[in-house]
Amino acid sequence: MEGVSASPSKKRKGHKHVAKDEEITVKIDPQLLHCGICADPLDNDGLVFQCANGHVLCSACAAKYGESCPDCLTADVSRCVALETIVDRLRMPCPFSAFGCMEFVSRAEKHSHELYCAHAxxxxxxxxxxxxxxxxxxxxxxxxxxxxxxxxxxxxxxxxxxxxxxxxxxxxxxxxxxxxxxxxxxxxxxxxxxxxxxxxxxxxxxxxxxxxxxxxxxxxxxxxxxxxxxxxxxxxxxxxxxxxxxxxxxxxxxxxxxxxxxxxxxxxxxxxxxxxxx
Missing domain, CATH: 2.60.210.10 (Apoptosis, Tumor Necrosis Factor Receptor Associated Protein 2; Chain A)
Structure with a gap:
């Protein structure tokens, strides 16, 4: 998906300091932001889960299948805080971009933006x-x-x-x-x-x-x-x-x-x- 932007966190000691509000523009495969089981977006509630073998699940699938990953059947499924942070900080194109909106919004801003977007x-x-x-x-x-x-x-x-x-x-x-x-x-x-x-x-x-x-x-x-x-x-x-x-x-x-x-x-x-x- 072109135009997705992310705000990098502060670098470790010894690395160049990055301003908190600085952003970089990257291209990313949109499939990386979807549940590997049901293919729904991961930004519905901000909760992301992962099994020990790296398979990503949304909160709905994690609740549905319990502690067992339906992809590899491992019983080790837990919250993936790192990916949750990335999903929270990503700024995605407005859902109404096809109608002319040029705004990029975070997961937290998405609902209120949709309510007042002039291009809805x-x-x-x-x-x-x-x-x-x-x-x-x-x-x-x-x-x-x-x-x-x-x-x-x-x-x-x-x-x-x-x-x-x-x-x-x-x-x-x-x-x-x-x-x-x-x-x-x-x-x-x-x-x-x-x-x-x-x-x-x-x-x-x-x-x-x-x-x-x-x-x-x-x-x-x-x-x-x-x-x-x-x-x-x-x-x-x-x-x-x-x-x-x-x-x-x-x-x-x-x-x-x-x-x-x-x-x-x-x-x-x-x-x-x-x-x-x-």
Missing amino acids: PLACLVPGCLWSGPQDCISDHIRVDHGRLCGSQGFFYNKKFSIQVRCDGLVHLLKGKDGSIFALLVTNALPAGSMPGGSMLRVVRVQRGSAIGTIFEYDLEVKRGRSSMTLKSVPDDWGHHPSAPVAQQQESLPELLFVPRHFTGGTTINVDLRIRKI
């Missing part, structure tokens, strides 16, 4: 669309491929703004001044028994922009005459799992506003929305 692949917000790609490309995709059915507009945080969407609409993108992009999703709800049809509304955050650690809330209100329906909730991040069906992603998020068809009295819904930074 997202599924399209439009049901039935098979597109997936980096989050910083999804708004362009919707504008180009779904522009006739989806709208977009800018907004200011903490200020109420109005949106008119179709009852059978799909996505309305909302662009904040900090680069964050939210989306008002409108899902058509079919009649069930005696229940009237209608639309389900909710807000999700699609792109984080510069507001990486910020928590948001939103107030959503639909009015008709003196009557109104409201929802106060927290926008969930649109998931990083393009292989998951869009319907499944929507069903896993219960915070939504159901607007019956008879309440709107037409083919459009007038929505007042406020997105707040907490």
